[in-house]
Amino acid sequence: MAIETFYPFEEVEPRWQRAWDEQGLWKTPAGAARRKYYVLEQFPYPSGKLHMGHVRVYTIGDAIARLRRMQGYDVLHPMGWDSFGLPAENAAIKNDAQPAAWTEQCIANMREQFHRLGISYDWEREISTCRDDYYRWNQWIFIRMWEQGLVERRKAAVNWCPRCATVLANEQVINGRCWRHEDTEVEIRPLEQWFLKITDYAEELLKDLEEKLGAWPNLVTAQQRNWIGRSEGALVKFTVKETGEELPVFTTRPDTLFGVTFMSVAAEHPRVREWIRGRENEREVQAFINHVVMEGRAARTDEAAEKKGIALGIHAINPVNEREIPIYIANFVLMEYGTGAVMAVPAHDQRDFEFARKYGIPVEVVIQPEGKTLDAACMEAAYVEPGVMTHSAQFDGLPSEQAKQEITEWLARQGKGEKTVQYRLRDWLISRQRFWGTPIPFIYCEGCGLVPVPLEDLPVKLPENARFGGEGNPLATVPEWLEVECERCGGKGRRETDTMDTFFDSSWYYLRFTDPKNERVPFDKAAAESWMPVDIYVGGKEHAILHLLYSRFFTKVLRDMGLVTLDEPFKQLLTQGMVLNTGTDPRTGETKMFKMSKSIGNVIDPNQLIAERGADVARLFILFASPPEKDLPWSEQGVEGMSRFVNRIWRHAQNHGEALRAAGGGDVTPGEITEEADRALLRMIHEATRRVTHDVGERFQFNTAISACMELFNAIGDYAPRAGDALSARLWAMATRRLAVLLTPFAPHLAEELWQRVGGEGLVAQQAWPSWDEAALRVETIEIAVQVNGKVRGKVRVAAEAGEEAVRAAALADETVQRFIDGKTIHKFVYVKGKLASLVVK
Structure with a gap:
């Protein structure tokens, strides 16, 4: 009988996938977990096709889940779909179809790809955020937040396309124009929007970073700390001369108040539109606002970027000296800092200095270096260090650090300011003027105003007959859905047509996985207590701020509602790097390693790789090529090398399977060994066991664990069992069986095949994870x-x-x-x- 020299993955992998499914191996144990381990990877948007970044994150999670099951843990390893979002709606507009059918087809395609990869998910717990059995609970949580005072409705600036007559997401604005109507400039309009008051939890979110998230990467906690942005300073009450209204400004430098020579406000400041209404420069200012907003946050905060602004023609009154100062819109001021209005002190802030020199605004020194005198006319840069107060009335001569406190106290006594703590964090704007999202469950009644839909009437379902003509909000095209009776007074009502930000969906899904079929509440408290927190959460560091911060916020809110008792959702966080490949940037012509991207043309299709090499080769390469926290450079040589490794193991099983089965199944102990060659192989068996257990279970370093398997296999290949020596044959078989067990987290199909061919009983995935013997590791x-x-x-x-x-x-x-x-x-x-x-x- 001919011996096959290449691993027939086309036959082997589907066979073992069927065996796992038939025995229900990945089903979560029923009842309260005894020794629980919750493995979760960030669930994907169902685009219809997995990419290599997906393969990496989900293979990492699967390797951990498989190890923990074999170690005797009750493992929860679920999968679902973050399935609301703009791409489905855009596809619906393009094809004049409903997004639900498109989304469900994409989900079916990706579920099949996960199956081909051999990922061990409990599909009985599958959730999809676009299905009403999930988004019903989005609405329930939203109303409960409203009842807790955590939801507000107020004006905010949005992107508006006059031709579409709708709000655009930032991604739909291209070079300041609508993505559908390239000849139409997008406008910035203030519209009533829904907000979640995440700022109510700013201090706790910050404090728990230090006290409860020690197993998170420092990079992530640092990013969240910076995003929350706690600052101690003073809130100073300026006044707008032309309107008499108060204009509060937050500053960490009250010592520079006497040097303020202008005010700069964010382009998104809610009062700007009223200030310029009817003025000669209204159109010019509005055009500048549109230009600035389209620049994006990164460009506006770049220290090297050109400082740009426009005078509004109105003035603020400085409360410390009653001086009138002009108000400008400046491109470097963001609404997320302080109040969106910044007192500008050119002599002591570099951005203000550059702006003032460009627009001919006075520079006035109010802090002098110790023993020196600065001349504003001769300054080439702002002086930002501590010094001695000057030109500051009764505070002259004080050290500037002392003056910060004394000026703040003086402001408080005069009713012109107060000491305060501000956060860079802003309340979360969650309303979207889109169709494909969770409908916000409120009704507008002519008599009662805003009325929440009763909890027992949820879900408010998306209509199935909305029209996607590309103009206006599709929800407004279905009058039988839109026009309703007020729940309070029975009068005429109109449904809210905004939907929720999709980050709302993903901010609590990890809790729904603990009890995904519950029809009474979002999840049973006992079920959540049994499984939470998530023991290991795997996903990209690009979600360090929004998703991870929002999930922490939701957990604390749900705790305060009495639904859970925990403070933090994710015990340990594993952030994997990107998958890179050689490509040429079409804009610059530069050829180097880039993140895989269609625009660069350097994408590797997982489907093609699995079809040509098999899932185990794909899994082994993606885990071996780089530590998980590092970027992974694609290498065809690396894939080929892993394919050779798999084929060598296959040939070993083919060539020696009969002899290995005949050798018997008992393990060899150190006390039975007399020959040095036997001792060396036994030592390698236990050393590989120790390394794989430690590297996967403790360090999550899969590359070094796979290296240990390779070294064990090399030792098996170098070992020559002695003819007629039962102990030698038994040791050889033990080494091969152990290799099958150790390979299971990484190459589960190959491991099953090897296990079966050497006489292993049952499925290798059901075997207990082996321990190592220190006596066997001892070198005599x-x-x-x-x-x-x-x-x-x-x-x-x-x-x-x-x-x-x-x-x-x-x-x-x-x-x-x-x-x-x-x-x-x-x-x-x-x-x-x-x-x-x-x-x-x-």
């Missing part, structure tokens, strides 16, 4: 190379703990070494412990 003797005048002339075996004298005696007694030292005088002997003995002779 070691081999030392012996050099004579710099060249290796022999090798001697000595006790592992042998000292220099014992090694010297063994070296001098070795017959081979003696041939090179006979008749010569030994001038020097050096012993490098455990490695080398060196003789210098003349």
Whole structure:
């Protein structure tokens, strides 16, 4: 019978996938978990096709889940779909179809791809955020938040396309124009929007970063700390001269108040539209606002970027000296800082200095360096260090650090300000003027105003007959859905046509997985308590701020509602790097390693790789090529190398399967060993077990764990079982069975096939994870190379703990070494412990 030399993955992998499914191996244990482990990867948007970044994150999670099951844990490893979002709606507009059918087809495609990869999900717990059995609970949570005072409705600036007559997402604005109507400039309009008051939890979110998230990467906690942005300072009450209204400004530098020469406000500031209404420069200012908003946050906060602004023609009154100062819109001011209005002190802030020089605004020094005098006319840069107060009325002569406190106290006494703590974090704007999202469950009644839909009437379902003509909000095209009776008074009502930000969906899904079929509440408290927190959460570091911060916020809100008792949702966070490949940037012509991208043309299709090499090769390469936290450079040579490794194991099973089965199944113990070759192989078995257990279970370093498997397989290949020696044959079979077990987290199909062919009982996925024996790891003797005048002339075996004298005696007694030292005088002997003995002779 011919021996196949290549691993027939096309037959092997589907066979074992069927076996796992038939036995329901991945089903979550029923009842309260005894020794629980919750493995969760960030669930994907169902685009219809997995990419290599997906393969990496989900293979990492699967390797951990498989190990934990074999270690005896009750494992929860679910999968679902973050299935609301703009791409489905855009596809509906393009094809004049409903997004639900498109989304469900994409889900079916991706579920099949997960199956082909051998990912061990409990599909009975599958959730999809676009199905009403999920988004019903979005609406329930939203109304409960409203009842808790955590939901507000107020004006905010949005992107508006006059031709579409609808709000656009930032992604739909391209170079300041509508993505559908490239000749139409997008406007910034203030519209009533829904907000979640995440700022109510700012201090706790910040505090728990330090106290409860020690197992998170420092990079992530640092990003969240910066995003929350706690600052201590003063809230100063300026006044708008032309309207008399108060204009509060937050500053960390109250010591510079007397040097304020202008005010800069964000383009998105809610009062700007009213300030410029009817003025000669209204159109000019509005055009500048549109331009600034389209620049994006990164460009506006770039220190090297050009400072741009426009005068509004109105003025603010400085409360410390009653001085009138002009108000500008400046491109570098963001609404997320302070109040969206910044007192500008050109002499003591570099951005203000550059802006003032560009627009001819006065620069006035109010802090002098100790022992020096600055002349504003001669300054080439702002002076930002501490110093001595000057031109600051009664505060002249004070150290500037002391003046911060005294000026703040003076403001408070005068009713012109107060000491305060501000956060960079802003309330979360969650309303979207889109169709494909969770309908916000409120009704507008002419008599009652805003009325929440009763909880028992949820869900408010999306209509199935909305029209996607590309103009207006599709929800407004279905009058039988839109026009309803007020729940309170019975009068005419109109449904809210805004839908929720899709980040709302993903902010609590990890809790729904603990009880996904519950029809009474979002999840049972006991079920959540049994499984939460998530023990390991795997996903990209690009979600460090929004998704992870929002999930932490939701957990605390749901705790305060009494639905859970925990404070944080994710115990440990594993952020994997990107998958890179060589490509050429079409804009610059630069060729190098880029993140895989269609625009760069460097994408590797997982479907094609699995079809050509099999799922196990794909899994092994993606886990071996780089530590998970690092970026992974794609390498066809690396894929080929992993394919060779798989085929070598396959040939070993094919060529020696009968002999390995005949050898018997009992493990060999250290006490049975007498031969050094046997001892070395047994040591390698236990060393590989120790390394894989530690590297996967503790360090999540899959590349080094796979290296340990390779070294064990090399040792198996080098070992020659002695004819007629039952112990030798049993040890050889033990090593091969152990290899099958250790490979299971990484190459589960190959591991099952190998296990079966060497006589293993049952499925390898159901085996208990092995332990290692310290006695087997103990090295009793070691081999030392012996050099004579710099060249290796022999090798001697000595006790592992042998000292220099014992090694010297063994070296001098070795017959081979003696041939090179006979008749010569030994001038020097050096012993490098455990490695080398060196003789210098003349």
